[in-house]
Amino acid sequence: MKIIVPVEGASGISEISGSLGRAPYYLFYDTEVGVATYLENPVADSPSGAGVGAAQTITDAGADVLLTLRCGDRAYEVLREAGIKVFLAPSGDAGSGIEAYLQGRLSELTDFHEGHHHGAV
Amino acid sequence: MKVAVLSGKGGTGKTMLSVNLAAASGPSTYVDCDVEEPNGHLFFKPDESSEETVSVLVPRADRNECDGCMACVRFCRYHALAYSLDRLTVFDDMCHSCGGCAEICPRKAITEHPREVGVVRTGRSGDVSVYTGTMNVGEAAGLPVIRRLLEMTALSYDENIFIDCPPGSSCSVMECIKDADFCVLVAEPTIFGAHNLEMVSELVRVFGRPYGVVLNKVIENERDPSEEYCLDNGLPILGRIPFDIGLGRICSEAGIASRENVVFERMFREIYEKMTEMVSR
Numbered sequence: 001m002k003i004i005v006p007v008e009g010a011s012g013i014s015e016i017s018g019s020l021g022r023a024p025y026y027l028f029y030d031t032e033v034g035v036a037t038y039l040e041n042p043v044a045d046s047p048s049g050a051g052v053g054a055a056q057t058i059t060d061a062g063a064d065v066l067l068t069l070r071c072g073d074r075a076y077e078v079l080r081e082a083g084i085k086v087f088l089a090p091s092g093d094a095g096s097g098i099e100a101y102l103q104g105r106l107s108e109l110t111d112f113h114e115g116h117h118h119g120a121v
Numbered sequence: 122m123k124v125a126v127l128s129g130k131g132g133t134g135k136t137m138l139s140v141n142l143a144a145a146s147g148p149s150t151y152v153d154c155d156v157e158e159p160n161g162h163l164f165f166k167p168d169e170s171s172e173e174t175v176s177v178l179v180p181r182a183d184r185n186e187c188d189g190c191m192a193c194v195r196f197c198r199y200h201a202l203a204y205s206l207d208r209l210t211v212f213d214d215m216c217h218s219c220g221g222c223a224e225i226c227p228r229k230a231i232t233e234h235p236r237e238v239g240v241v242r243t244g245r246s247g248d249v250s251v252y253t254g255t256m257n258v259g260e261a262a263g264l265p266v267i268r269r270l271l272e273m274t275a276l277s278y279d280e281n282i283f284i285d286c287p288p289g290s291s292c293s294v295m296e297c298i299k300d301a302d303f304c305v306l307v308a309e310p311t312i313f314g315a316h317n318l319e320m321v322s323e324l325v326r327v328f329g330r331p332y333g334v335v336l337n338k339v340i341e342n343e344r345d346p347s348e349e350y351c352l353d354n355g356l357p358i359l360g361r362i363p364f365d366i367g368l369g370r371i372c373s374e375a376g377i378a379s380r381e382n383v384v385f386e387r388m389f390r391e392i393y394e395k396m397t398e399m400v401s402r
Contacts, residue, residue: 049200049215056194059205074212082205115215 021050129317167244186230
């Protein structure tokens with residue numbers, strides 16, 4: 001199973017990011033291999049649509065599960081379309097979050113916030 | 122002369138001033154670009170003669186043609202497109218209608234389709250042509266409606282066009298002032314008002330537009346931070362509108378002061394003449 005978590009740093013004990021779209025990195029953990037890798041978020045500084053861009057990165061990475069503190073409605077639409085399950089992560093370090101998920105202690109995120117994007121054109 | 126009336130915050134008197142300027146300056150065109158909540162028509166009560174819907178183009182992919190190369194997804198700077206499994210998802214309200222995705226698609230699988238975002242109404246009130254733009258409820262961006270309004274009124278034969286701008290100093294205001302011959306900044310006598318005046322005055326200077334300030338709700342012998350800002354920074358003052366109960370009453374009853382009262386007519390007329398003088402200089 002492939003788990004993805006938005007994180008603040010790309011090494012060591014990384015804090016789960018408070019923002020799905022604006023997180024600088026995504027921690028990618030493949031339970032079969034047991035190795036964590038980091039993906040850079042190409043849309044972290046995007047003026048708009050970061051959530052959708054992030055969802056695309058997560059989809060392209062082939063993740064099965066996303067652990068996050070928050071998720072916007074548009075990003076969720078993309079993730080749901082791709083069959084990726086979204087779980088509410090506890091704040092703190094990503095490793096503990098993944099552990100909690102694997103122990104079945106996390107529940108699916110049910111509250112998706114509205115987009116913050118600014119007006120088009 | 123094309124005059125844009127703007128202010129850094131709502132409630133300073135943009136609509137009151139632009140409506141009265143239009144009414145006091147002879148045959149003219151009044152354009153309500155405050156498309157989130159256009160109020161000018163409440164004063165003019167125009168005989169509405171036409172209504173036109175405003176649409177923008179949004180992309181749709183032909184699933185049989187799309188092979189999932191994601192060239193469009195990578196191209197879209199606004200991330201209005203996402204691809205997952207075998208389907209392209211389009212977030213219409215994030216699309217800027219640039220048409221780039223359709224252009225870049227190697228299989229020509231994307232076509233553009235109109236999506237209604239608002240409406241423009243036109244009508245007459247005395248010798249004023251009234252144009253009102255209204256966004257559809259739930260829309261995020263008013264710019265397409267504003268652009269259509271300005272396109273339509275660019276063809277006006279009237280000598281004067283008054284553009285009632287949305288509040289603030291964002292891109293929709295920029296659209297309204299970029300082709301204006303003159304900008305009128307309306308300011309309130311409060312610290313907050315002066316702060317917002319500073320923001321819009323910076324904006325009109327960036328655009329290199331000639332401009333002047335109208336101080337509204339002026340109370341005699343009381344401190345006016347907006348006036349102080351003008352004096353300290355050399356901003357030309359076009360006029361002072363008093364915090365007057367008579368004017369307030371006419372406005373609150375959706376009347377047009379310069380049509381109802383000669384004193385007010387003269388006051389607005391003088392503001393108009395002052396800006397004409399500045400433009401011709």
